[in-house]
Amino acid sequence: MIAVENRTLGRWALNAAAGVAFAFILLPLVFVTWLAFFLQAIPSFPPQGYSIKWFLAIADNPKFVDGFWLSLQVAVVAMLIGLAIGVPAALCLARYRFRGREPIGNLLLLPLVVPGIVLGTALYVFHVEITLLTDLPILGSIAGLIAGHILLVIPWSVRLVSASLAGFDRSIEEAAQSLGATPLTTFFRITLPTIRPGIVAAALFGFVVSFGNLEMSMFLVGAGRTTLPITILQYLEYRIDPTIAAVSVLQILLIGTAMVITDRFVSLARVV
Amino acid sequence: MARLDLEHVSKHFGPTVAVREVSLDVRDGEFVVLLGPSGCGKTTTLRIIAGFLAPTGGKVRVGGKDVTTLPPWKRNAGMVFQSYALFPHLTVAENVAFGLQMRKLPKPEIPGRVAEALALVRLGGLADRLPRQLSGGQQQRVALARALVIRPDVLLLDEPLSNLDAKLRETVRVEIRELQRQLGTTTVMVTHDQEEALIMADRLVVMSEGSVRQVGTQRDLYERPADRFVAGFVGRSNLLPGRMVGPGQFQTEGGVAIACTDGVLGPGVIALRPERLVLGSAAAALDNRLTGTVELVSYLGASIDVHVRVSAADRVVVSQPNRADGAQPKEGDTIDVGWMSGAAVVLCD
Numbered sequence: 001m002i003a004v005e006n007r008t009l010g011r012w013a014l015n016a017a018a019g020v021a022f023a024f025i026l027l028p029l030v031f032v033t034w035l036a037f038f039l040q041a042i043p044s045f046p047p048q049g050y051s052i053k054w055f056l057a058i059a060d061n062p063k064f065v066d067g068f069w070l071s072l073q074v075a076v077v078a079m080l081i082g083l084a085i086g087v088p089a090a091l092c093l094a095r096y097r098f099r100g101r102e103p104i105g106n107l108l109l110l111p112l113v114v115p116g117i118v119l120g121t122a123l124y125v126f127h128v129e130i131t132l133l134t135d136l137p138i139l140g141s142i143a144g145l146i147a148g149h150i151l152l153v154i155p156w157s158v159r160l161v162s163a164s165l166a167g168f169d170r171s172i173e174e175a176a177q178s179l180g181a182t183p184l185t186t187f188f189r190i191t192l193p194t195i196r197p198g199i200v201a202a203a204l205f206g207f208v209v210s211f212g213n214l215e216m217s218m219f220l221v222g223a224g225r226t227t228l229p230i231t232i233l234q235y236l237e238y239r240i241d242p243t244i245a246a247v248s249v250l251q252i253l254l255i256g257t258a259m260v261i262t263d264r265f266v267s268l269a270r271v272v
Numbered sequence: 273m274a275r276l277d278l279e280h281v282s283k284h285f286g287p288t289v290a291v292r293e294v295s296l297d298v299r300d301g302e303f304v305v306l307l308g309p310s311g312c313g314k315t316t317t318l319r320i321i322a323g324f325l326a327p328t329g330g331k332v333r334v335g336g337k338d339v340t341t342l343p344p345w346k347r348n349a350g351m352v353f354q355s356y357a358l359f360p361h362l363t364v365a366e367n368v369a370f371g372l373q374m375r376k377l378p379k380p381e382i383p384g385r386v387a388e389a390l391a392l393v394r395l396g397g398l399a400d401r402l403p404r405q406l407s408g409g410q411q412q413r414v415a416l417a418r419a420l421v422i423r424p425d426v427l428l429l430d431e432p433l434s435n436l437d438a439k440l441r442e443t444v445r446v447e448i449r450e451l452q453r454q455l456g457t458t459t460v461m462v463t464h465d466q467e468e469a470l471i472m473a474d475r476l477v478v479m480s481e482g483s484v485r486q487v488g489t490q491r492d493l494y495e496r497p498a499d500r501f502v503a504g505f506v507g508r509s510n511l512l513p514g515r516m517v518g519p520g521q522f523q524t525e526g527g528v529a530i531a532c533t534d535g536v537l538g539p540g541v542i543a544l545r546p547e548r549l550v551l552g553s554a555a556a557a558l559d560n561r562l563t564g565t566v567e568l569v570s571y572l573g574a575s576i577d578v579h580v581r582v583s584a585a586d587r588v589v590v591s592q593p594n595r596a597d598g599a600q601p602k603e604g605d606t607i608d609v610g611w612m613s614g615a616a617v618v619l620c621d
Contacts (some may be wrong), residue, residue, distance in 0.1 A: 077391055171357040175415075176349040177344040179422060180374030189370075193361045 029252060036245035043242060064247060067231035070142075075210040076229065078146050082153025082206050087199060089154075090161035092189075094168070105158075112155040116215030123148050124219040140222030148220045152213060153206035160205065165200025204262045208255055226253040274335030274425040275300045276321065276458055280616035281330035283316050291327070292318040292482040296566055298426075300457040303449070304538065305469040308479035308504070314462045315430060321460060322428050322614070323347045334425050345374070346371050348458075350419030354413045358403035364390070365399040371391050371422040389421035392451065411439050416448065427452070429461035433468060445472055478502050487592040494545075500619050503543040510544040510588040522618055526585030531560055534620030548615040551578060551601060556608025564588075565604045576600055 003103040039049035058064045085110070092098075093105050101115065123144075129137040138144045172194070192199075214229035221230060230252070232244055276298040282292040289322070291313040298304045306314035319325045321332060323344035332340045332448065339347050350371075359367050368386045370499045382425035390396050403411055403455060432448070434443045452459050461467050469476055470490050476494065478485045478501070486498040497503035500511060514524035516537045522530045530542055555561055564582035571594075578590045578601055590609060592600070602605050 094595070169355055169357060171353045171355055172359055174322075174344070175351065175353060175357040175418075176370065177324075178322055178347075178349055178428075179371035179418070180345050181370075184346050185374070190359055194359075196361075 032245050032248050033252075036242050036244050036249045038245075041241040042244075043240065054056045054242040055250075057243050058246055058250070062245070063226070063231050063235070064228070064243075067226050067228040070225060071211050071228040074142070074146050074149055075207050078149035078153050078210045079203055080208040082210075083148045083157050083199065083203060085150070086154050086157025086202060086206075087161050090165060092242060093158070094162055095170075096164040108158045109155045111151045113157075116213065119148075119151065120216035120219035123216065125152075127220070138195040140220070142222075142224075142225070144221075145217065145227075147218045148216055149210040149213065150237040152209045152216070156209060157199075157202035161198045163262070164195045164201075168194065200262055200265060204258060207258065211255070212251070274458060275333075276426050276460065277331075277333040277336075278317070278321070279331040279333070279488065280319060281317065281327045281332065283313075283320060283325060284328045286466075289482050292319065293330070294479075294484050295330075296477060296484070296487065298458055298460060300458055303452050303459045303472060303474045305473035305475075306460065306477045306479055307463045307466060307469040307505075309463070309464055311481075312479040313482040314464075314477075314479050316482075318428055318430055318460060318462045321426065322349050322351050340489060348422065348425040349428055350422055350424030350426075350432065351428040352412075352415045352419050354434055355405075356435075358411055358414055358418075360403055363400050363402055364395065364406070367403070367414055368418045368516070370422050371418060375422065385421055389417040392420065393417045396561060408436055409444065412436060416451075420451075420457070424457065427457045427459040429459065431463055432461065433463070434465075441468070448472065452520070470506075476506075478505060480505075495617075497543060497619065498541075500541050503617065503619060508589070508591075509545055510549075511541050512586050512588070513539075513541045515539045516618060516620070520613075522584050524583065526583030528562060528583045528586055530616060531613045532613055532616045532618050536620055537610060538620060539619050540620040543617045543619060544588060544611065544615065545558040546577070546589045547575075548611050549588060549590040550610045551580075551590055551592060551607055553608070555608040557612050558610035560616070561608055561610045563606065563608055566601045566603050566607055569600065569603055578607075580607060581607060602606045 034047075035043055035153060036054055037052065038047045038054075039051045040047070050105070088110055089104075093101060093108075127139045127144050130136065163257075172190060173186050176190045181189060213227075214233065215255045217227050218230055221227060226234065228247070232247055236244060276296075278294055278296040279357055281291060281294045282289070293318055293348045294313075296304070301567060304396055304491075306317060308314050318324060320327050321348075323339070323342060330340075331338055334347065334349075359370065362370065365383075365386050368389050372382045372385055376408065386399070390399060393416050395410060395413050395417065398410065403414065406414065412435075416432075429448070432454065433444055436444060436495065445468055461472060462468075470607070473490070475489055476493055477487050480501050486493060486502045488496075493502060493506045493559065494502040497506065497509070504511060512524045512526075512528075514526075514528075514530075516535045517523045517532050518537070520533065522532050522535065522541070522542050524530065532542065550558060563588075565578040566578055567581050567587065568577075570577040570578040570579075574594055576592045576594050579587055580590060581587045588609060
């Protein structure tokens with residue numbers, strides 16, 4: 001009897017802990033969403049009424065629209081290039097034993113560890129030096145911004161693709177070859193589809209980290225060109241009306257939609 | 273379908289020799305089994321035939337054509353892997369069709385060939401399943417169908433039954449054997465399970481430490497083992513070390529004199545099959561007879577093992593049929609052990 005009571009107690013404690021954790025994660029999102037619909041310009045409780053005018057205000061503000069498009073472009077391009085580097089890197093790390101394998105593996109994960117501010121400062125100085133040396137217009141260019149964001153995507157793609165390669169049975173590649181497939185055909189017809197869940201997850205996470213990055217981007221954007229997170233920060237310096245909350249809600253929706261769509265193709269719970 | 277020849281095939285991995293000078297002729301339509309303990313080089317040999325490994329010496333010929341330097345995708349070898357290696361993202365039918373697509377078979381012909389191959393392994397109803405929705409036995413048959421559908425010159429089986437449970441293994445090995453006979457596909461199988469090897473093979477190749485110890489039929493290996501290793505690995509043998517002291521005379525290290533029919537002078541070992549030994553009064557009529565003490569009796573159901581000490585250094589196991597009438601010897605009994613001298617095989621070092 002005591003054992004049964006203990007188990008009930010344990011289950012109750014687990015549920016409570018899970019509830020607290022969920023509340024901790026979700027409450028800010030709930031408040032931001034609620035705030036986005038407040039009528040008054042200065043957020044205060046209780047709300048004086050509800051309105052969707054802040055959402056409409058976003059569309060009228062070219063800074064938000066431009067910032068959104070820039071962030072979207074940068075995130076998509078950085079995600080694609082990051083995958084093009086990360087997937088082959090993960091394959092090499094998983095399959096070959098070569099000198100410097102461990103250090104290279106760690107190096108590829110490093111951008112995850114270095115604080116964004118440090119990374120941004122370092123890249124800024126680097127860009128300045130390169131621009132001075134070569135006269136190429138790298139400082140403040142979109143290419144420079146994207147190059148920085150690729151650094152953010154690589155650790156995620158290496159990590160997630162490596163995870164999906166961990167249980168990979170290489171004899172299926174040999175089977176394909178014994179059936180007449182060349183190594184190239186084997187890679188595209190057999191290997192790639194098998195690790196697809198890892199690649200899709202890597203694409204999603206790469207996109208999200210790039211789209212939401214603020215600290216590093218601040219150092220790399222050029223004059224008059226800002227990503228969405230920077231636009232939000234700049235707006236907040238002068239105003240604190242619910243427009244920001246509305247922008248946040250749209251961002252949450254965008255990323256949430258991306259996750260739901262991704263989940264239809266590969267179960268995210270299986271890869272992450 | 274074609275003959276397969278290995279000529280002095282060797283494989284070195286740095287200083288270690290995985291396969292040493294293996295030569296083997298497999299006739300068209302023959303089923304040859306490479307048998308040996310793990311690490312004996314049998315799987316390496318199979319992978320060399322498939323083209324996954326390049327030999328460091330020697331030649332591989334299929335149908336008389338030298339394929340030693342051809343990559344696997346240019347050889348026509350169907351392989352069944354120990355893990356089955358089914359493509360997890362493709363259905364059963366797509367798995368089987370893969371080899372045909374790679375061979376650029378006209379599209380309309382593919383479904384017919386796939387259905388034919390699946391019918392052969394009695395999996396017709398499961399064409400649209402994914403591999404993970406199949407049992408181990410069904411996956412094994414898909415792997416077989418996938419390897420056979422390309423009408424390979426040689427079929428290579430790498431421990432194909434080791435992941436099946438014991439009951440299933442007994443039926444599948446007979447099925448594979450019958451299918452192979454029916455199709456007449458030249459086949460090389462690798463296994464460490466001697467019972468499996470004896471049941472399935474036309475001819476067996478016993479390997480150990482990278483070398484071929486003996487090639488022959490089941491009867492050859494059992495009646496005339498080439499060396500101590502084969503005598504111990506295929507079936508059971510009482511191996512008594514000693515030396516040939518004269519023509520037809522063997523003396524064990526324990527000092528027991530044994531008459532035999534062959535063997536050259538010098539040190540060697542005499543091999544006696546437990547079921548060729550006879551106990552008690554029946555031994556009186558036989559031309560080899562020893563007296564010893566029963567030390568252990570093991571009841572095995574169909575037979576009974578009697579361990580008899582015949583000298584301080586020599587003990588033999590006698591396998592007796594378990595008959596309803598006969599009284600079985602008890603531990604501590606003094607008893608005669610006899611055999612026909614032709615039953616003893618002398619293996620010289």
